[in-house]
Amino acid sequence: MSESPGTAVSLDASKTTTDSLSTPLELPDVDTAPQRSEPLAAQRVLPLRRPGRWIATAVVLVVVAQIVHGLITNSFYQWDRFAYWFFRPTILDGLGITLEVTALSAVLGLLGGIVIALGRLSRSPVLRAVSWTYVWALRSIPLIVVLIFLYNFSALYKTLSVGVPFGPAFFSFDESRLATDMVVAVIGLSLNEAAYAAEVVRGGILSVDQGQHEAAAALGLPKGYQFRKIVLPQALRSITPNYVNQLIGLIKSTSLVFYVSLFDLFGAAQTMGSTYPGDIVPLLLVVTVWYLILTSIVSVVQFYVERYYARGATRSLPPTPLQKLRAGLSDLRTRIRREAAV
């Protein structure tokens, strides 16, 4: 074989010099290049077949089909009762409360988180220690304990007042009038949320390059402007996915406010369930689907918020689903046209 190595590896299939050689040196006789005699560069590479992947896909499809079939056909789920409950006013009122508590706690929690994160990054050891302790304490105490503790807060402190510390008060409030169930729920969730948000925000701020702080300082930009316009927008790129994670947790945590006698989505279903014990499963399904919808909406918003804060971070923005669909369709069209031409 050493006398004609060039022929052995060439694809032109001319057999003039290989006649005398043994068959294993010839190219496998497949219906590709040789017959068409197209130049190699013009040929399409045949993709590798992956039978394992096809088998795995088939198995998964069968399992998914079984689950869906079970969900639809099993009378245990009572889909007619599900349809009955899904838009009931009680459920929708609960949904409203869930949304209200979530929105207020998310905003207050994030604002509190920013303040605590700044405290954690402060040069004052006292501010650092206090904010660290806050995060440590609130992350350690179960949310349900915080809520029930706040619920009983008015028994501990009858009035709240604003005035000189340890001195005379200017205003005072009767706490039992101020602390409605809604206020207790929002405060409890915000306190808890702020502790987690603080760490998310702190991580985001730390992810901003030191050079950005220096450039902002060297230009003499005012301190507040540096934070709001230079550091925070860049930090938000890494804050967003983490905070959305937090937010989705918060949406579900709101189901705990039922224990401070607020009838949110879960609370409404729970109450209806004790009145109509036969409908407990469809009611739980109603709740599940509503939470799924809320989470989906948040995920869509997350995509666009992340895309907004990615400006400048990547050379080109990631495509929106609509753009992807258009690109996919035009890609498909050109492929079909090419196949048809062949």
Next chain:
Amino acid sequence: MTIETLESLETASAAVEVHDVHKWYGTHRVLNGIDLTVRPGEVTVIIGPSGSGKSTLLRVVNHLEKPEIGYVSVNGELIGLRRQGDRLKELSERAILTQRSRIGFVFQNFNLFPHLTVLDNVAAAPVATGKLGKAAAQELARELLERVGLADKATAYPRQLSGGQQQRVAIARALALRPGIILFDEPTSALDPELVGEVLAVIRDLARSGTTLVIVTHEIGFAREIADRVVFIDGGKIVEQGPPAEVLDKPQHERTRDFLSKVL
């Protein structure tokens, strides 16, 4: 520090005066008593081996670093400090920021704001510091981008530009505050060799326009061409300074000769 030295400072016509500056991090001494005077309109090039303290010196001038001993004044005004009787007191953060806005600074790694367009990078500071309205700042930014040859990149984001283009934007950004003096910290060190020329051309243009420049660089050829004075620093001290023809071509000190033989 005595009252006499402070009074002599106030009458001085220097653009920059560095007076006996010491700077250390823990036990590591970076600057060991630097005295330097830069006259208005002068181009000063600082050279020296890495770790010699040249970047730190530049950062002390606009108070990105606080000297442990000594002081700096720019156009007769103490930087980061104020005089009260015969004492020196630290200035408020706001006052220091105002002082910095009069001193341009160009970084080795450009440090453009990646989330702002090129135009907004240049126009941000005059607006934020209240020097110009938004429309006027944008007009100025367009003029400056024109001057550095990047008028067509106004709407691009920094990461869409080459290193040389980014550094030219950074220079335009520094110019937007109309500083009396501009400090360059190794402006071409992060660039590919073929992009160095375009940045040096912009700096050359500035030098000709009579702006006071202090440049830390390793480009010895450029130093020879542009500098009114070359300062050689080693071990946190000024070893030698003078016109390029003297320091670069007839160095008096062994250490300067040694350094130049390595970089030329």
